[in-house]
Amino acid sequence: MYKSLFSKTFEHLGDKLPFQAHSHHFWPDVALEGINQYWNDSTGLIDDKWDKIFSEVIPKAQSLVAKMLELDSPKQVVFGNNTHELTYRFLTSFKFENLRILTTDSEFYSLDRQLRRLKEENIHIHALTIEDGSSAIIKEQLLKQIEEFKPNILIFSQCFFNSGYYISQEDLESIVSSIDPNIEILIDGYHSFATRPISLKSICHRAYFTSGGYKYAMSGEGVCFLVTPMNSNLRPRFTGWMAEIEKLGNMETQEVFYPKGASRFLGSTFDPSGLYRFNAVWTELSNRSITLDTIHQHVKSLQKRFLTSFTESDFFSGCKLLISDPNKHAHFFAIDCQSHERAEIIFNSLKTKKILCDKRKSIIRFGFSIYQELCDIDELFNRLSTK
Numbered sequence: 001m002y003k004s005l006f007s008k009t010f011e012h013l014g015d016k017l018p019f020q021a022h023s024h025h026f027w028p029d030v031a032l033e034g035i036n037q038y039w040n041d042s043t044g045l046i047d048d049k050w051d052k053i054f055s056e057v058i059p060k061a062q063s064l065v066a067k068m069l070e071l072d073s074p075k076q077v078v079f080g081n082n083t084h085e086l087t088y089r090f091l092t093s094f095k096f097e098n099l100r101i102l103t104t105d106s107e108f109y110s111l112d113r114q115l116r117r118l119k120e121e122n123i124h125i126h127a128l129t130i131e132d133g134s135s136a137i138i139k140e141q142l143l144k145q146i147e148e149f150k151p152n153i154l155i156f157s158q159c160f161f162n163s164g165y166y167i168s169q170e171d172l173e174s175i176v177s178s179i180d181p182n183i184e185i186l187i188d189g190y191h192s193f194a195t196r197p198i199s200l201k202s203i204c205h206r207a208y209f210t211s212g213g214y215k216y217a218m219s220g221e222g223v224c225f226l227v228t229p230m231n232s233n234l235r236p237r238f239t240g241w242m243a244e245i246e247k248l249g250n251m252e253t254q255e256v257f258y259p260k261g262a263s264r265f266l267g268s269t270f271d272p273s274g275l276y277r278f279n280a281v282w283t284e285l286s287n288r289s290i291t292l293d294t295i296h297q298h299v300k301s302l303q304k305r306f307l308t309s310f311t312e313s314d315f316f317s318g319c320k321l322l323i324s325d326p327n328k329h330a331h332f333f334a335i336d337c338q339s340h341e342r343a344e345i346i347f348n349s350l351k352t353k354k355i356l357c358d359k360r361k362s363i364i365r366f367g368f369s370i371y372q373e374l375c376d377i378d379e380l381f382n383r384l385s386t387k
């Protein structure tokens with residue numbers, strides 16, 4: 001039904017069956033309009049394109065994100081190339097000597113590597129083991145560790161990239177509101193943003209939230225964002241001249257000025273093409289009345305069909321589907337093959353059957369999106385049942 005919006009990619013896909021939406025979504029055809037618009041602005045407006053980017057393109061993208069997350073203000077959104085850049089910028093707001101970061105053992109490589117490197121510089125870091133896919137337990141574990149470890153920063157994913165466990169809105173609010181207001185909170189929302197309606201309304205005065213365009217937002221790389229409390233007073237040391245853009249005419253001041261709102265986290269000259277794609281894609285979806293709820297309901301129906309066939313199929317025998325409760329899982333399923341070797345064999349068999357998915361250690365992940373249909377799930381299990 002929605003496949004036709006992605007016709008360009010399907011022209012090239014042949015008989016491959018795509019199940020890697022959790023890793024990278026296809027771009028809807030309309031993304032090309034964004035790219036063309038960027039070309040037109042770059043060639044037509046030359047350096048004046050930045051006036052348009054700051055007065056129209058960024059505000060439009062900020063408004064779209066603010067609407068998708070129910071923020072108090074679009075000015076709570078700042079864009080960056082990737083979540084790593086934005087997360088590192090956030091971290092440089094603190095004195096490294098006294099820093100104590102509590103995180104989990106289930107964070108994406110980007111954060112995991114950065115924190116392991118900072119640990120070498122004697123920053124205190126504790127990674128909580130996520131033992132069970134239950135947010136009551138996660139909340140209990142977090143609060144216990146906060147008590148013992150006494151962090152000044154807490155960073156965790158709303159949806160864990162390895163298991164697909166999703167912390168519901170209600171649980172997220174309950175976790176955030178239970179935490180001492182002196183502890184800064186950063187939520188990695190890469191696997192939750194644009195998968196369903198999410199409201200940060202009751203926590204966005206308190207917590208930071210980062211995500212980006214490469215996955216469920218269908219807009220590709222280079223368009224990530226950080227949501228900040230409107231009254232954030234953090235002063236990142238890793239800062240760029242664009243954070244001072246309001247004062248450029250007034251450069252004689254020696255004081256390092258930070259504007260109000262999220263733009264205090266701006267860096268320097270960047271490639272804005274991702275913003276054009278993001279705007280084109282989400283304007284088109286909105287014009288077609290495709291909402292976050294539409295997307296979520298569609299994916300839920302695909303996942304339901306997948307679960308029925310999964311239990312009847314013996315292709316994955318001996319493997320364990322990590323989270324199957326529809327209220328607790330991401331828009332992907334994580335299947336633990338119990339060993340790296342077995343995962344490798346199964347993954348190779350999937351590749352031979354032209355099924356596109358991915359493997360992380362012993363886990364094989366299948367992702368879902370609006371460009372798949374129920375018949376694709378049936379085709380998947382047909383392929384799995386043939387030798």
Ligand SMILES: Cc1ncc(COP(=O)(O)O)c(C=O)c1O
Nearest residue numbers: 082083084108110161188190191
């Ligand atoms: C949970 C999570 N966070 C962040 C990222 C992307 O990180 P970065 O923007 O630093 O490349 C991913 C990518 O797969 C992810 O799964």
